[in-house]
Amino acid sequence: MTFATLGLIEPLQHALETLGYQTPTPVQAQAIPAVLAGRDLMAAAQTGTGKTAAFAVPLLQLLTMEGPKVAANSARALILCPTRELAEQVHASVAEYAQHLPLTTYAVYGGVSINPQMMKLRKGVDVLVATPGRLIDLFRQNALKLNQLQTLVLDEADRMLDLGFSEELANIYRMLPKKRQTLLFSATFSDEIRTLAGQMLNDPLSIEVSPRNVAANTVKQWVVPVDKKRKPELFVHLMRKGRWKQVLVFAKTRNGVDALVDKLQGLGINADGIHGDKPQATRQRALDRFKSSDVQILVATDVAARGLDIEDLPLVVNFDLPIVAEDYIHRIGRTGRAGNTGEAISLVCADEVNMLSAIEMLTRQTLTRKMEQDFEPEHRVPDTDASGQVVKKPKKPKKPKASGGGGKRNLGKWVDSGEVAPAEPSIKPVRKVPVFNTGPRKKK
Ligand code: AMP
Numbered sequence: 001m002t003f004a005t006l007g008l009i010e011p012l013q014h015a016l017e018t019l020g021y022q023t024p025t026p027v028q029a030q031a032i033p034a035v036l037a038g039r040d041l042m043a044a045a046q047t048g049t050g051k052t053a054a055f056a057v058p059l060l061q062l063l064t065m066e067g068p069k070v071a072a073n074s075a076r077a078l079i080l081c082p083t084r085e086l087a088e089q090v091h092a093s094v095a096e097y098a099q100h101l102p103l104t105t106y107a108v109y110g111g112v113s114i115n116p117q118m119m120k121l122r123k124g125v126d127v128l129v130a131t132p133g134r135l136i137d138l139f140r141q142n143a144l145k146l147n148q149l150q151t152l153v154l155d156e157a158d159r160m161l162d163l164g165f166s167e168e169l170a171n172i173y174r175m176l177p178k179k180r181q182t183l184l185f186s187a188t189f190s191d192e193i194r195t196l197a198g199q200m201l202n203d204p205l206s207i208e209v210s211p212r213n214v215a216a217n218t219v220k221q222w223v224v225p226v227d228k229k230r231k232p233e234l235f236v237h238l239m240r241k242g243r244w245k246q247v248l249v250f251a252k253t254r255n256g257v258d259a260l261v262d263k264l265q266g267l268g269i270n271a272d273g274i275h276g277d278k279p280q281a282t283r284q285r286a287l288d289r290f291k292s293s294d295v296q297i298l299v300a301t302d303v304a305a306r307g308l309d310i311e312d313l314p315l316v317v318n319f320d321l322p323i324v325a326e327d328y329i330h331r332i333g334r335t336g337r338a339g340n341t342g343e344a345i346s347l348v349c350a351d352e353v354n355m356l357s358a359i360e361m362l363t364r365q366t367l368t369r370k371m372e373q374d375f376e377p378e379h380r381v382p383d384t385d386a387s388g389q390v391v392k393k394p395k396k397p398k399k400p401k402a403s404g405g406g407g408k409r410n411l412g413k414w415v416d417s418g419e420v421a422p423a424e425p426s427i428k429p430v431r432k433v434p435v436f437n438t439g440p441r442k443k444k
Contacts, residue, residue, distance in 0.1 A: 025053075044188075063103055090129050220344070228351060245314070
């Protein structure tokens with residue numbers, strides 16, 4: 001199959017050829033004809049499947065072939081994204097796809113001055129990429145009207161809800177013309193997403209390019225059990241041993257990112273960090289330097305790393321497991337893109353066993369564990385499997401020796417050093433459902 005057989009016009013075929021896209025990916029093969037035929041879409045496609053072109057390319061064709069010229073302060077197509085980085089990246093792709101078309105494109109997001117964005121919108125833009133909060137601000141300040149809107153794309157809709165944007169989405173929904181085409185893309189489909197889809201979509205075509213909630217199978221994944229306090233040391237050890245060249249590392253918190261970057265830089269390692277506390281320009285610079293290989297190790301929180309697309313990124317390391325199990329899929333989707341193979345290594349301590357269990361349940365696989373010599377954890381990570389079971393070994397309390405030596409004291413009980421020390425938060429024995437993906441989270 002070729003892009004020509006999908007019915008794409010020559011300027012688009014030419015742009016895709018220049019980018020080296022030879023054949024459509026599965027999501028593109030299904031989405032492009034449906035969008036060209038005017039259908040609404042509900043697509044389960046994880047990052048790295050070529051989903052951006054799947055919605056952007058046919059949308060650009062429709063805008064080129066039909067419809068009036070864009071009016072002042074208007075947009076003909078709106079692509080909503082969860083983060084600034086993703087908005088930037090989607091916009092960069094859209095601009096590349098549209099390079100031979102008579103269309104204008106632009107991206108707006110928060111964290112930067114609104115005035116230049118208002119100026120730019122004066123003439124109107126054909127395709128506007130936006131994060132929800134800034135879009136609403138622009139609308140309220142009369143810098144943007146949506147009555148000419150013909151296509152709405154919700155990109156990474158699950159992520160938008162995770163980030164607490166459900167209220168913003170409801171507000172945007174009220175600003176939209178009733179007659180429009182809507183395309184919803186999401187890596188995962190929770191009940192909340194289905195409700196959103198029920199409201200926003202009209203007789204959508206459902207597309208599923210990989211089994212629901214299953215991580216990319218081009219990514220080799222494994223877990224290295226380790227004690228929490230030894231994670232930085234293990235990371236450096238694995239990095240040197242594996243001669244890692246370019247690694248994207250995920251840490252749970254902003255402080256965690258800063259601490260690891262400081263540690264690595266202190267060892268003379270070329271590392272940088274991105275998280276929500278850093279100004280947008282600094283984040284973008286760090287991303288650009290990582291993409292151009294000027295930075296070897298980029299440490300990031302989930303939100304900051306959201307839009308990252310680097311060709312052939314070989315390795316992702318989860319320094320901490322994500323609190324929301326779905327984030328694991330997004331994280332490892334940074335590697336193994338567009339058919340390449342990749343590796344995803346997670347450093348897991350006993351505290352994180354419930355998160356590990358939730359991830360295994362969601363991805364329907366038991367992750368292989370590889371013990372690293374000299375880093376065997378004192379606090380054993382309990383066994384887990386894809387059923388959501390956390391197998392806690394019965395404790396055999398060790399008698400304290402009269403001399404006071406021997407066992408390890410922990411929370412007033414004597415435990416073998418090879419056993420699970422009751423960690424914080426306490427380990428619940430059996431979990432049946434992934435508990436880390438409930439409810440919207442606060443915006444970071
Ligand atoms: P996405 O899932 O949209 O983030 O795309 C992941 C990566 O695949 C991006 O680097 C795209 O440029 C690339 N890509 C998308 N479609 C194709 C294609 N048909 N052939 C080769 N690469 C592609």
